[in-house]
Amino acid sequence: MMPVGGPRRSRLLPGVLAVLLAALLAAGCRPPEPPRADSVARYEEGNTHLAAKNVAGAREAFAAGVELGGLRPDVHATAKLRLAYCEACLGNTEAAEQLLDSLEEGSPDLGEVYAMRAFVFRKVGDAAKAEAAWAEAQRWNPAVRMPREP
DSSP states (O other): OOOTTSSOHHHHHHHHHHHHHHHHHHTTOOOOOOTHHHHHHHHHHHHHHHHTTOHHHHHHHHHHHHHHOOSOHHHHHHHHHHHHHHHHHTTOHHHHHHHHHHHHTTOSOHHHHHHHHHHHHHHHTOHHHHHHHHHHHHHHOTTOOOOOOO
């Protein structure tokens, strides 16, 4: 038995959307591909540049990989951490600190975040803050290593 006023909209809507999607696909329209492959390629490019000690190239690649938004959450966090490293090495310590601030909530390894923060503080010459950040890094992850200059 049909409710007064016709069929319920909640049952009709999925069918209408399916028909609409089928019509769009038949017309050659495709939904945009997720940027995953491009993001991963840029992330890997950044790692290659870092291995070759090309910090500027690594910075650009990591920034593009992060911006595209197709990385898994753990890889995204690592890419942002490496981007912060590149920013600090290139003297952009404020940008590095902002990236680290954004990583503090939800990072899979806060020890790495604080170790990188210690590296940034060393770059700006603040030994007291560097020591405090390193102590916090050790508290979160005793196996963490201090980042080094490229």
